Amino acid sequence: MQIQRAVETEATPETVFAYLSDFTHTEEWDPGTVSTDRVEGDGGLGTVYHNVSEFNGRRTELRYTVVEHRAPGRVVLRGENRTVEATDTMEIEPHGTGSRVTYTADFTFKGLAKLAQPFLGGAFKKLGDEAEQGLREALGKL
Numbered sequence: 001m002q003i004q005r006a007v008e009t010e011a012t013p014e015t016v017f018a019y020l021s022d023f024t025h026t027e028e029w030d031p032g033t034v035s036t037d038r039v040e041g042d043g044g045l046g047t048v049y050h051n052v053s054e055f056n057g058r059r060t061e062l063r064y065t066v067v068e069h070r071a072p073g074r075v076v077l078r079g080e081n082r083t084v085e086a087t088d089t090m091e092i093e094p095h096g097t098g099s100r101v102t103y104t105a106d107f108t109f110k111g112l113a114k115l116a117q118p119f120l121g122g123a124f125k126k127l128g129d130e131a132e133q134g135l136r137e138a139l140g141k142l
Helices: 013-020 023-029 113-119 121-140
Strands: 002-009 033-040 048-055 058-070 074-080 084-095 098-109
Touching: 002 121, 013 084, 013 098, 013 121, 023 033, 023 048, 023 121, 033 058, 058 084, 098 121
Parallel strands: none
Antiparallel strands: 002 098, 033 048, 048 058, 058 074, 074 084, 084 098
């Protein structure tokens, strides 16, 4: 299952990268995020975050690790728990006087959760739409 959205902002790529590479900011723009705390690291490669999210009426916890960190253009985090593996990729490129952010979230369900995947398309579309709006609003404030 994949969600991908692109958002344009007047903020510079460096400013956008600094904001998005600190995954604790998901609380400000990701509608499903309840909390995100940095567990270890300095925000760069190998940094670990504990994320609590709510999706489709259910709370879940994921442990995210920064697996790619290339300023100011790309940051990739991998999250995992017993039912899902998630890869969040944020690509930032210059666009006019500002930036364009392409956000891609890939989800791979495990175990019994795989059985629910065919029924989650609408919920994932809604989540993507809300994340796009949240990202647009948060980046607009930078």
